[in-house]
Amino acid sequence: MEVSVIIIIAMSILSLITAAVFTSKVVTIKVGGVDGKDTPQDEKLKTISAAIAEGAMAFLMREYKVISIFIAVMTVVIFFLLDNPKTPDFNEGLFTAIAFISGAIISCFSGFIGMRIATMGNVRTAQAAKESISKAFRVAFDSGAVMGFGLIGMAVLGLIALFLIFTGSYPGVEKHVLMEALAGFGLGGSSVALFARVGGGIYTKAADVGADLVGKVEKGIPEDDPRNPATIADNVGDNVGDIAGMGADLFGSAAEATCAALVIGATATALSGNTDALLYPVLISAFGIPACLLTTFFARVKEGGSVEGTLKGQLWISTVIVAAVMYFVTTRFMVPFEIAGKQITPMDVYYCLVLGLFSGMFIGMITEYFTSHSYKPVREVADACNTGAATNIIYGLALGYKSSVVPVVLLVITIVGSSMLAGMYGIAIAALGMISTIAIGLTIDAYGPVSDNAGGIAEMAELGKDVRDRTDTLDAAGNTTAAVGKGFAIGSAALTSLALFAAFITRSRLQDSSIGTIELLDPLVFGGLLFGAMLPFIFSAFTMKSVGDAAKDMVEEVRRQFKTIPGLMEGTGKPDYKKCVDISTTAALREMIPPGLLVILSPLLVGWLFGIKCLAGMLAGALVSGVVLAISSANSGGAWDNAKKYIEAAGKKGTDLHKAAVVGDTVGDPFKDTSGPAINILIKLMAIISLVFVEFFVTHGGLLTK
């Protein structure tokens, strides 16, 4: 067995052990009073957190039921559509289907683990906040780390297992054919991500908007007030959207970028003949694990210290460690090779990785600049609230549009730079570089909803003001890093889908040499480009309207409860939380279907009816307009949220100014947490579908244009 294989297996096991250790650190914390004597507040703490956990699990189970139907159908489609006549010995349909199911199951399982620990971590963070901020911080951080390390560990282990099975069973089949079947793993992960992101995004925002519109706006009660019937659904939503959704999204990015790199790499003789070098993309993720583990030892917040500083420090430390470690990994495992007539050295590949790694950091930083109220842009938006909600919306949208400039320029530099260094392989490596610190990235992402939930639980359980202040501090830092995380997610999605797109074109040319260049001015390519550019918009329209519809149902239910349940407003009546959880769940599952079908069917139908060139145009169009729209949506939403917080921090809650800010915040909710992030999945999933079904398109595609 090659050294690389042993290292990869060892590292993934290390990652799983790390996750297990963090799990035990979290779950062993006892919730309740000292000496087992619970105060009434402790009782509340337990019942509320149990309700959140129950709601979250109930949603997840129902969501997975829908997903499993989809997976079953898709497996059949894959099995029957994929049959490579050039490799009669190798049943590509079967092996792609196996990889697909593996990817889907691992993604689901990661989501499950993440949610489970998050819904245990939230209450324990609140519990620890009774003592000190430094303890509470560490509980939230550790809960996030379970997700971070668990997910990447399983992803790497799954990939290497499939790699060994495929190459072991069919040593005679060309590597790039095997790697294409392996791409089914990415497809599986991304399919789950589609539903997790879209369904989760609709769930969380329907609950949030519904809770706010009646609770805050109509009844004038604070956020997370236990009298609000939608408050449990709102807290469940944070987990569903930001943990399961974000986890599946980044799992997809990691799996897909790896598959793209493997497919492109396998077309180079020097790599396909050298397992260590071929597995380089997996080694990036594998060596990211110890680098991130080392980083976690620096995750300490002293009393009065900056939580935000610690979290951002985590990103910087892991980035620097990975950059250093990967230098040695590259020189040790990479070999010089040739792709499309271009000579590429190991150092070229290393520079691509570093380019991706640092451009991700800069995208995150610029995202923070545009969405934190420490800087001018958000303050301008807050200032625009002086002339009402309309100017707030206008300024916020303009801010979002404007905020796309620097990330786009950074992506262009990364794309041009890495492909000049190492062709299309370079882009895949840059994508992997950007998410090589994924374990820390996910830890921080999951930290956010855990501490947000902790605050909600503390409020609902009526814990003391000191506790609530501590959870507020933790939560505020989480909001900032959430914006950074979104920037990362979009940037890596852009590079990943470009890498997949490149792999798709590379493979289709290998299958059918008559495909040749994809000429931009070819009417089918340009038509595809224009059609593709429209897709992110219609996809956003679907998801935004879904949130609107679901929120309306929620508003009516909450209004109904306030009207019909006696003593609810006075705190003597008990709200029916379950009914609200149920509304969000049902709406999310119902509304995720149409956008899901749009994403899956568009590439399949366009490729089948109009051929590979039109499909290539469509992918490119969706990618470029999707990236800009995703960045704008996420940043407009983040800016409105923080403009409102800025106004609140100035003690202007309840003024007309604040009311105008709340309108912006509510509009921003589906922007930043539903439609924006879901575009990541749109562009990646369409690209990987094209890659997985490339055989089918080459053989049967272009029905109407042949």
Add this chain to the structure above:
Amino acid sequence: MEVSVIIIIAMSILSLITAAVFTSKVVTIKVGGVDGKDTPQDEKLKTISAAIAEGAMAFLMREYKVISIFIAVMTVVIFFLLDNPKTPDFNEGLFTAIAFISGAIISCFSGFIGMRIATMGNVRTAQAAKESISKAFRVAFDSGAVMGFGLIGMAVLGLIALFLIFTGSYPGVEKHVLMEALAGFGLGGSSVALFARVGGGIYTKAADVGADLVGKVEKGIPEDDPRNPATIADNVGDNVGDIAGMGADLFGSAAEATCAALVIGATATALSGNTDALLYPVLISAFGIPACLLTTFFARVKEGGSVEGTLKGQLWISTVIVAAVMYFVTTRFMVPFEIAGKQITPMDVYYCLVLGLFSGMFIGMITEYFTSHSYKPVREVADACNTGAATNIIYGLALGYKSSVVPVVLLVITIVGSSMLAGMYGIAIAALGMISTIAIGLTIDAYGPVSDNAGGIAEMAELGKDVRDRTDTLDAAGNTTAAVGKGFAIGSAALTSLALFAAFITRSRLQDSSIGTIELLDPLVFGGLLFGAMLPFIFSAFTMKSVGDAAKDMVEEVRRQFKTIPGLMEGTGKPDYKKCVDISTTAALREMIPPGLLVILSPLLVGWLFGIKCLAGMLAGALVSGVVLAISSANSGGAWDNAKKYIEAAGKKGTDLHKAAVVGDTVGDPFKDTSGPAINILIKLMAIISLVFVEFFVTHGGLLTK
């Protein structure tokens, strides 16, 4: 002299005579009381309309001063940068500069004429509304027709004059080189359009938003109330934005699409050797003139008849007549020819024209469906106001995104269809087909602000309720057709810029055969694509924020006047209208500079630094994302406007529901009248700059990538 030349000159003179006749019909209407005895209301009528006319002219003059500086600089740039070493006898810089100045002057002059007649027509429409709706309708229609026929007459005459001068002076120079110099005419027209659209758009919305925020929202006085200091500026704005801006925009489309068709056509031997066939693109516009003139005889509204029906009927009648006439024109003047190895028959060309013509109509119709409150989409948005301003915004944005699907599909069909029929020449012809009914289109577009102004003047002069009812009826119909007109403008901009783009690529390949294919996956092309896709967003951000900033100045001034002028609210004090006109003027002129520079410099710098392939990617990216963003912005804005009107029509003015709708309307103002339409110019202007400077890019381009 060829038959085609004689016909073109004759038709353009016919067009100018038609404009003159309509002018005299309008100006001979006497304003004031019967027998020259003016009531106090008549006096008011005169002073108010004089103030609007004065404000409009003042703005136009100051705008033209800025534009003339730009034109002077650009002329120098053109003169020195363009020097084709392959044609030493022909000074391309000089002739392009001549064409450029001609285009700019004609565009300015058209805008001037249109504004002049509109500011005379508005008060006369109000005057005629004292008698009957059918008379008032005809006055507004005739005022619009002056713009419609005057503009296309001058455009065609200018084009043919330059054509004759160029080909007459240099019979030995290849036709496609001469046609490229002629493209300067399109650049001149479009440069003026840039400032007219952006400046006009900022002017009108700063005034509108400012007037509404204080007048309607804070003071609770109706629109166009004479006590509102911003009301004159608001009425001036309608003319500035919708007449001068729209006119320059469509003038640009017509001139540019013609230039693109001439450049591409001139590369075919069969066309460059046959002046009648070469001039076919100009013949389309020329024969559109009598077709549109014939149509105007059907423009009658009976008492109680449908104004909207008559206006839409005009579009249909002219479309059918043009389709019929062009069949004979095509068979008489077109010849079979070959472009890029493809055999093209006259009927192929005719089908392209018809495809453009009818897809324009369908885009207009679908635009109406999404923006009129007679249909479901707008009613859903109105319904969303029940849960507040935030859901109104969410639904309106989703509506805009969704409304792009059908227009994009129609454009894709037109692009793929026409280029399958006649290559890139076909796309240019389809673009010309779409605006072949431009005289009627512009008439209807200009009709809108004239009747809107008539209503405003009637309100301010406190004319009777019956008069005001009649002008309201005229205005309502104008709102619907304005949406249709915007659909047309975007559709034709998309096709025009694609045609220009194709001409740019065709010409650059002729100059430098090493350019070859523009491979989509080439990193420079893809980098350009992503960068280009971002441009419409940043451009929108600029213009939206400009409106916001200018509106804020306006709000403060109006608030100040209400506070400091004694008796203003009671109607005894006199507002300082001039100050508000001045604020809008200054803001518009100041704020149009940065977006203007963005549009001009982006293609020049990208082409110079990164070469033709990167520039091609950028143009394609801006085109595809720009089209979708422009359609979305225009339709979201239109839908919010009409959702508010729907709620008002239901008698719910002043309710919370209505307040939520007003927020949407205010957000929509810069969307639909500033940033949306300005994107048309963005995509066309960048494409024509690339075409005009193709010599420079071939010779000196790609400084950093060579």
